[in-house]
Amino acid sequence: MPPETIPSLLEPETFAHGVPHDVFKQLRDECPVYWNPGRPARERAVGIVEPEQRGFWVVTRHADVTAVSKNSELFSSERGTAINADMRPQDLDMFRQQMIHMDPPRHIALRSSINDFFKPKTIRKLDGRVRELTREIVDGVAKRGECDFVNDIAAELPLLVLAEMLGVPREERRILFDWTNRLMGLDDPDYGNPYDAQAALMELFQYSAQLANARKEDPRDDLMSVLVNAELDGRKLEYMEINMMFFLMVIAGNETTRNALSGGIRALCDFPDQRARLIEDPLLIKPAVEEIVRWHSPVMQFRRTATRDTEIAGQAIAEDDKVVIYYGSANRDERVFERADEFDVGRHPNPHLGFGVGNHFCLGANLARSEMQIMLGEILTRIPDFEIAGPVEQMHSNFIHGIKRMPIRFTAN
Numbered sequence: 193m194p195p196e197t198i199p200s201l202l203e204p205e206t207f208a209h210g211v212p213h214d215v216f217k218q219l220r221d222e223c224p225v226y227w228n229p230g231r232p233a234r235e236r237a238v239g240i241v242e243p244e245q246r247g248f249w250v251v252t253r254h255a256d257v258t259a260v261s262k263n264s265e266l267f268s269s270e271r272g273t274a275i276n277a278d279m280r281p282q283d284l285d286m287f288r289q290q291m292i293h294m295d296p297p298r299h300i301a302l303r304s305s306i307n308d309f310f311k312p313k314t315i316r317k318l319d320g321r322v323r324e325l326t327r328e329i330v331d332g333v334a335k336r337g338e339c340d341f342v343n344d345i346a347a348e349l350p351l352l353v354l355a356e357m358l359g360v361p362r363e364e365r366r367i368l369f370d371w372t373n374r375l376m377g378l379d380d381p382d383y384g385n386p387y388d389a390q391a392a393l394m395e396l397f398q399y400s401a402q403l404a405n406a407r408k409e410d411p412r413d414d415l416m417s418v419l420v421n422a423e424l425d426g427r428k429l430e431y432m433e434i435n436m437m438f439f440l441m442v443i444a445g446n447e448t449t450r451n452a453l454s455g456g457i458r459a460l461c462d463f464p465d466q467r468a469r470l471i472e473d474p475l476l477i478k479p480a481v482e483e484i485v486r487w488h489s490p491v492m493q494f495r496r497t498a499t500r501d502t503e504i505a506g507q508a509i510a511e512d513d514k515v516v517i518y519y520g521s522a523n524r525d526e527r528v529f530e531r532a533d534e535f536d537v538g539r540h541p542n543p544h545l546g547f548g549v550g551n552h553f554c555l556g557a558n559l560a561r562s563e564m565q566i567m568l569g570e571i572l573t574r575i576p577d578f579e580i581a582g583p584v585e586q587m588h589s590n591f592i593h594g595i596k597r598m599p600i601r602f603t604a605n
């Protein structure tokens with residue numbers, strides 16, 4: 193496949209049937225920093241015009257993704273945000289109030305204000321509760337002998353945990369699910385459209401502001417109480433800053449883990465020998481979770497913007513160019529991983545980049561790991577003979593490696 197036949201990595205349809213691993217392999221081998229053309233402005237829906245999308249550099253090798261991620265002075269998350277899409281100026285200003293779209297020193301100051309909440313020691317304290325919630329979810333389906341793994345199991349655990357963590361009442365957790373789908377699935381006709389994504393964001397902000405007011409008056413042991421008391425540059429956070437952090441947590445802590453769990457179960461169905469190994473030796477659960485994050489790579493890419501003329505692996509990059517780092521490609525890089533195309537639950541070492549690397553390394557990685565280890569252990573004990581029982585439906589997105597539906601069946605108990 194010569195580079196001119198590489199499909200556009202901007203178009204969600206390119207990922208509609210899964211990640212095109214053959215394309216990424218070719219790029220890693222032949223053109224590791226590749227120019228993906230942009231597209232002109234277009235009307236997405238009546239009255240909603242998507243601005244012109246500039247072309248961007250596609251960074252595919254592990255070493256280069258790492259180097260870009262670790263150099264925020266040269267490759268900024270703030271200048272054009274960490275999202276590939278070019279935004280209208282007013283949207284850009286709003287997004288820059290969110291931690292993931294900041295550079296040091298603002299980024300470090302804000303991250304430090306909530307870091308304690310995500311430290312291994314704090315997360316370990318939640319383990320007992322995560323176990324209870326996991327049992328409750330699996331109990332809810334075990335007698336049925338079949339379910340939609342995505343909606344009935346994978347979506348439920350991160351939602352229940354996130355709701356408790358943020359201070360959202362349990363019975364309202366499905367609102368978080370709904371907002372995430374409408375915001376992240378805006379390219380997927382099953383989930384949303386640009387009007388609806390805007391409406392979802394307004395609903396989310398309103399909800400967050402109300403919750404913040406409630407916690408100002410009556411602080412509890414949750415993240416919203418931490419946020420309303422957090423200090424940045426000697427002042428309390430403004431409503432918009434709190435709303436943007438709430439928005440980030442809802443999105444980042446929810447569908448990433450959902451898709452990692454779904455991708456993991458799918459891999460264990462595709463590689464029955466690895467499932468048997470895991471059932472035989474439960475001590476492999478920890479490396480298996482790392483391998484699932486490598487294999488599925490739930491977040492396909494994030495973007496940086498060059499702050500001055502530079503180069504990556506010999507390719508000249510101009511100031512203001514968009515540089516998009518592909519974690520899923522880095523995670524299959526044969527230069528780093530032996531048998532990169534094999535799913536190996538005992539893989540060691542496994543220096544995958546599924547949670548990113550550098551300043552913005554996933555703040556929720558400890559939580560995601562704990563949820564995945566506990567849920568996987570429970571599934572392999574309670575319903576170990578699960579198998580895929582119908583079509584697996586992929587989300588149309590150029591950003592999230594999403595699974596929308598995955599029917600499974602198993603022996604009821």
Ligand code: HEM
Pocket residue numbers: 261269274291292293303440441444445446448449452485489490491494495519545546547548549551552553554555556557559560
């Ligand atoms: C398997 C599940 C997950 C995956 C694959 C994942 C992936 C990632 C990646 C790749 C980044 C780096 C972004 C960048 O460099 O620009 C990131 C950042 C982040 N993640 Fe996760 N994530 C997961 C779960 C979670 C959870 C459960 C939470 C919170 C409850 C969370 C919160 C965050 C936050 C707040 C950031 C931004 C950190 C910063 O800007 O300093 N993530 N995640």
